[in-house]
Amino acid sequence: MTNHRAIALVFALHGAVAGSLSTRIPWLQGHLDLTPAVLGLILLCQPVGAFVAMPMATRMAHRLGGRTATRLLLALWCACLALPALAPSPVWLAGVFLVFGMAAGTCDVVMNSQALVLERRLGRSIIAGLHGMWCVGSLAAGGVGVLAAHLGIDARMHLAVVSVVLLGLGGLAGRGLLANQSSEGVPAPRRFALPSRAILAVGLVGFCGTFAEGASANWAAVYVTAVASAGPGVAAATYTVFMLCMAATRLIGDRFVRRMGAVAVVRVGGIVAAAGGVLVVAGRTPWLCMAGFALVGVGVAVVVPLVFAAAGDVGDTPGEGIAGVATITYLSGLIAPAVTGWAAGALSYPAAFAMITAIVAVMTLLAGALRPRSRAGAEEGRRLERVAG
The missing domain is CATH 1.20.1250.20 (MFS general substrate transporter like domains)
Incomplete structure (x- = not known):
């Protein structure tokens, strides 16, 4: 293998x-x-x-x-x-x-x-x-x-x-995994590696992407039921379509990353996800809402993987950078369902997903934080930028 x-x-x-x-x-x-x-x-x-x-x-x-x-x-x-x-x-x-x-x-x-x-x-x-x-x-x-x-x-x-x-x-x-690398001469990571300033910008992109992903996964079925009067079957199908779109986009996402670079892919994905959010908020039929959630799934699918990849360039070691960013993204996943529910209860379901659409827009604006910073990563990034035009 x-x-x-x-x-x-x-x-x-x-x-x-x-x-x-x-x-x-x-x-x-x-x-x-x-x-x-x-x-x-x-x-x-x-x-x-x-x-x-x-x-x-x-x-x-x-x-x-x-x-x-x-x-x-x-x-x-x-x-x-x-x-x-x-x-x-x-x-x-x-x-x-x-x-x-x-x-x-x-x-x-x-x-x-x-x-x-x-x-x-x-x-x-x-x-x-x-x-x-x-x-x-x-x-x-x-x-x-x-x-x-x-x-x-x-x-x-x-x-x-x-x-x-x-x-x-x-x-x-x-x-079949890579053999253990010798740690001789390599300083041990800190016992509790909290995120450093260098990875906070990368982590914020991941926070926004994970927030939109977690909120949509947990509330898509409820949303189409409450707002679009969808039946149980359509509500379950909305969640399934969202997850299938995420899975399919991730499976082919590396092709676009190789051609366009991580920053461009996240920016384009952010635009697609924001368009999906607008469709979710404006749509009042089950099929329009389902289409909106499908676009959100496509748009945010590769954000977390690319955030982890960028974190490996930013931290003192790849593992330390990933741990720092993972802490931030898990925090986002922890609070996203609850915050969405509170917003829906205090305002409305469309208002809650208007907030999520705004978070996706912020993610799009901050995508530049994923630009490679290591020498190898920077050379690859410049190559991709030349290929992209």
Whole structure:
């Protein structure tokens, strides 16, 4: 297995764990008799765990090596999939989701660092396609989860079996990852690598993109139901179309990055997403709103991958830069659904998505922060600018 295929499989497996669990949340709610408020607090534990743990991931990778750290954290992430269904009470479930988030966040940082190192070796953009593979893994595993739920398979059995399968595939993927690089003579990263000033501008672009992505993913179905009077089937299809557009754009996004450069791609994507936001706000029929959310998905799809790639050029090490930016983007993902809900409640759903459209416009204006700063990255950026005209 080539290095590229191995890291692509890692991304797909990471997404598969998330997709598998998401389909069994209703089972967890019914099994433990959770109210919506309690379930919301428990689900909040996952991003909180990720937010707390991610800044420490680079030090782990420094001590163990990137390949070893990725293999261990991916195994932990896959193994954690079996735990939520075994929780005997809401308190235990909250603790499990906290650990679940810590495993997810630290694995996210080290696998993106591995991807960036490989991207530099190959001399071409691959990061968007890898994030596309994450979407593919999530959608495929989600489909399996929907089928398992439809057949009435107990979630404990379903998640345990999937966990074992993913662990086996993770072991296979780990064999093909880049070999550990010697850390001799390389200073150890800080124990808790909070974002530095140098990556705040890059992180702000990611914050805006993640905000639009998280708000749309969480509220698209609700929006078309409340504003456009869509039925349950159309509402579910709106979310699915949004996710499929994101996945497809990520899978082909690297081609555009190679031709145009990251800055131009994010700016064009921002314009597309803003146009989609306007259509969402102005549309009052389910199909217009669905088309708007599809454009938002296309427009923001490659923002986070390209932000991670830019962060690798800005930080003292690729891993430290990615950890700093990942902390900011996870913070955005943590607050976006809640802020959108508050805005919709205080004003209206169209007003809330008008706010999101404005955030996308800010992202478009700040896209210049993704211009390569390392020598190798700068040379590639100048080459792309010459090719683009």
